[in-house]
Amino acid sequence: MKYEVDPDFQACGEKAFQALGIPPDQPTPRFPRGDLVSRRAAAPFYRKLLDLDPEVIGVTRTQYSVPASDGYQLPIFAYQKDDHRNGTGLHPAVLSIHGGGMIFGSAEMFEPSTKADVAATGVAHFSVDYRVAPEARHPTPVEDCYAALKWLYSEAASLGFDKSRIAVAGLSAGGGLAAAVALLARDRRLDPPLAKQILLEPMLDDRNTKEDPELMPFVTWSWDDNWTGWDALLGDEAGSSSVSAYAAPARVQDLSGLPSTYIDVGMLDIFAKEDELYAVRLRNAGVDVEWHLYQGVPHGFELRGQGSAILRKALLNRQSALRSF
16 A cells, blocks of 8 residues: 655644754654653653644633542543533533553643633533553553543533533543443443543554554554553553453454444554454444544644644544534
8 A cells, every 4th residue: 555644734744843943854753662761751742732723712621539449539620611601401521531652641731632622612521630551550541531431420410511411532542541431331331321432543452563664654653652552551461362352442342332433543543444443343333433534644643733634624523523412
């Protein structure tokens, strides 16, 4: 297969990098397998890219502390429009799960994009600062996220939200965790069921560690990165037959009974094939699926393609999904 970058996206990305003082021809950093320190040290770069967008006003952040299953106090950040309490009736809400390859990230890192989605859609986001690997291996991250969902259900009425209109959404590793939370909610018979799952370029399959040489020049999250993230989460079990679907949702056998699903990914993303297969399998299981494969863009394209036509299209699709339940 011939891969190429969308030219408009590339031009916008170069402008973003120049704004940060980075030469446009500087190669994407590559780190050896298992090098957590370097990957974590590079993480603040994503926030710098997000901060290039105009500041979002009219969205308020409120912090809550929620006990996890082991007693740990989970920080949860609620993002709501300032006029949230205006009008009558209960509102929809989203449990938002941040990205970071299972090994870094926070609600604060992705706050600008969270606020932008809230401002555009009016749908409140509750972003959970789940514990990351390897300090917290599976099942801690997904159980943290599920505890946040259970808390949101229990407090929904007092906070002004409709329990029947709660969705789970996540980006990258957060998308994988969102898919796993949806599986837990189904299997634990959460009532009422989740209204929707919104999976943005989700990290679903721990077996995806074999490099595609033709795609390699374009990737921003590499197979070595993927190996590092899954190894941190699963240890020696990564890639083996013993991995739980609640860790790697691509492993699940039965996809029936899951909520309406939105899923997207870029063609230059190492997750493209696993995400497309997951979308196909969901449809075959009778789940309503909206699927988008964006040509010519890599993993994390929403962070580096400000102003590009393809990113505008993707954001409109994502925000439409947030309004749909």
